[in-house]
Amino acid sequence: MTRVTLQVIAETLAVSTATVSLALRDSPVVAAETKERVQRLAAELGYVYNRSAASLRTARTNMVAVGFHDITNPYFAEVLAAVEDAAMAAGRTILLATYGESLERQARVLRTLREYRPDGMILCVAAGTQKEDLAPLLASGIPLTQLSRETAGVDLDFVGSDDAAGVGLAIDHLVGLGHRRIAMICGMDSYSTGRARRRGYCEGLAAHGIPLDPALMFPAYGTRENGLAAIQAALALPDPPTAAVCFNDLAAFGAMNGLRHLGREAGRDFSIVGCDDVAEAAQWFPALTTVRNRQDEMGRLAAQMLAARIREPGLPTRRVLLEPLLMVRASTAPLRERRVATA
């Protein structure tokens, strides 16, 4: 590849080097026709805009770092796709790293991501993250948006779901179908979505005058495997539940499978509600009744809030809770025979 410079392109096309530079960055101030001529010639010449050098000049890297605990959970894959789409539309590329639920790996990942000097960072923290774990990040002053999971005591932009309200909708629906022995499957106190959904469960039951039975709560990470194990434990109880709210759709899928292993079926012998509404939910058999958590909107909003913060670091922090929707499908049904609660 021949080494070419802005100068060569500028001279060839009889425009200024500033115009060439702006055209290569796809700036809206350059006329479309000029931009196309510059970009075509640049491509022919094999010219690659050097972002490393440019970032030292402008102190912008046009990268948004994304630190998520997990992307194999389809919920977060869908959120990530929305973040990437919105960032790309704004001329930024995603720098991605994951850490599972390991605080140690998260610390390492966040340090590494910062080294690339992204313009900002979108974060869904690992379980157990405390304010102190984010101290180096907060001290660095890098623009930051938290997504889905929120760290207590940290004054940062945040976009998530109104998780307590979402589970509240699920409880209202199940109680309306006649259920009173309702289990809470998965969810943990060590992250905010787990706490909020558990709170929604407790408050939802209380609102209907149903006493809380700790035996019906099965705290665990929201995985297919844990959902399956929890439903088996729940149905082995002396006075088993007739319905369950699950921390997320993955746990709900596991629970529906667990029912089948026991010769039972969601929507017939037992009612199951999920949380998230991933693409898979509407496709299950029976289709999963679940709380829609708007992953498209969440990802897009996170990217937009971060972009606003990068432009104006002094903006007041924003905390956006998206309103959940209950998607009633076929995994829930009226209680067939009423049981007398033991409590």
Place this chain on the structure above:
Amino acid sequence: MTRVTLQVIAETLAVSTATVSLALRDSPVVAAETKERVQRLAAELGYVYNRSAASLRTARTNMVAVGFHDITNPYFAEVLAAVEDAAMAAGRTILLATYGESLERQARVLRTLREYRPDGMILCVAAGTQKEDLAPLLASGIPLTQLSRETAGVDLDFVGSDDAAGVGLAIDHLVGLGHRRIAMICGMDSYSTGRARRRGYCEGLAAHGIPLDPALMFPAYGTRENGLAAIQAALALPDPPTAAVCFNDLAAFGAMNGLRHLGREAGRDFSIVGCDDVAEAAQWFPALTTVRNRQDEMGRLAAQMLAARIREPGLPTRRVLLEPLLMVRASTAPLRERRVATA
């Protein structure tokens, strides 16, 4: 944040600036105890290693660009997680961008990714990609590994599945169960996995002396929606199939749902085989018989092959086809009543 330099850390800890620099990069040549002292002090001082500046000095950015057509397909989310894990273990971070099946967006994304000067790139191309579409990338000399989908006539490292063999296993299994009217659901000629799986279908039938019936092929992108539409079209034929091989698991899930809409069930009235073995496959009801395409291994190998290419650009190109495995589950069953083929 106070502005600190390597010098300050070096003087405070009475070590050389070279040691500090290596310790901050987590170099194995620095004693673990020294590394910890340096890293702790650096963290306390809010020091962030500047990768932009470092990349101009070393011409390495420690970024691996990943261009995938889609990450909401769980297959590619799982592959991406494996790539990220392996890259992170080797000290590199993922720069991610997606483009759906749009050649225009792919061209833009690939140009943008190159501007960040990643050390290398892992690519799963959009449908319809020709050698010419990759010309700017090839001319740039950036180390590149193709994953899953392969571009004809391009001499690049590649890791994928032996897709024709995988579908061959599926055909053998279905024929062994007595099926002879076997549909091919989804898959397109415009990308290599589609072509190879279609070839596996044709060759598999031929190997069993079953004439090819073009009416039984339903080319389309491998989505849940297309799988559903295809099974409905297939069962509306005058001489419908009794089994189907699907291009991927998503299409298979859609097809299983389509059967239910028609009052039929996979594994009872009809046999369905998927391709990929995503996490969801074993959990469906009935659990999906499918071809395992080893996403963990594929992602890890792609990262490793790329790392080798970055270290030694002159290595001969490698083409690795992973051997698929048929996971026999509950969505396939012996043919109940034999039909006479119309062909």
